Amino acid sequence: MAPETFFVQLGHQYYGSGPWGGQDPRAGAYLPVIHALRDDLTLLHVQDYNSGPIMGLDGQYHTMGGADFHVAMTDMLLTGFPVAGDPDKVFPALRPEQVAIGMPATPQAGNGHVPPAEVEKALDCLTKGSACGPYTPHGTWPALRGLMAWSVNWDRYGGDEFAGTFDRYFG
Numbered sequence: 001m002a003p004e005t006f007f008v009q010l011g012h013q014y015y016g017s018g019p020w021g022g023q024d025p026r027a028g029a030y031l032p033v034i035h036a037l038r039d040d041l042t043l044l045h046v047q048d049y050n051s052g053p054i055m056g057l058d059g060q061y062h063t064m065g066g067a068d069f070h071v072a073m074t075d076m077l078l079t080g081f082p083v084a085g086d087p088d089k090v091f092p093a094l095r096p097e098q099v100a101i102g103m104p105a106t107p108q109a110g111n112g113h114v115p116p117a118e119v120e121k122a123l124d125c126l127t128k129g130s131a132c133g134p135y136t137p138h139g140t141w142p143a144l145r146g147l148m149a150w151s152v153n154w155d156r157y158g159g160d161e162f163a164g165t166f167d168r169y170f171g
Helices: 031-037 067-079 116-128 152-157 161-170
Strands: 044-047 081-083 086-091 099-104 146-150
Touching: 031 086, 044 067, 044 146, 067 099, 067 116, 099 116, 116 161, 146 152, 146 161, 152 161
Parallel strands: 044 099, 099 146
Antiparallel strands: 081 086
């Protein structure tokens, strides 16, 4: 699955049409689908791009374009979170081998491009507990599945920087 942050992590703060019916009913819409398929799900790579600010588990808003956004959004999937802030309705954590981080391969591929050095910081923070920025994740996950890039065509256009960097990182 490759949903957008609006359909997954935004569910931490807002879910569906809300208690008074005035919210966008699509907020967090993928949560029940992901939950229902969690035992069969092989890969979820939420698109950490083309996104507005999203509240992390630290109660702060995180914006795309840097390592911190990837760390905060991925931590939510690997830690679990209350849906719409309700501690009685929790989206449980996914296994690290089910989760990859989705991002644009180049600045031309979409809003929220993060230079490879920043992506490496996010990966090191999530898998090794090092190079973390302001957001502190709730654990380390060496078995994190990896990355998804939009798109291989844009990466080729950009000189294969994404593939080359992360082939070395994961190789």
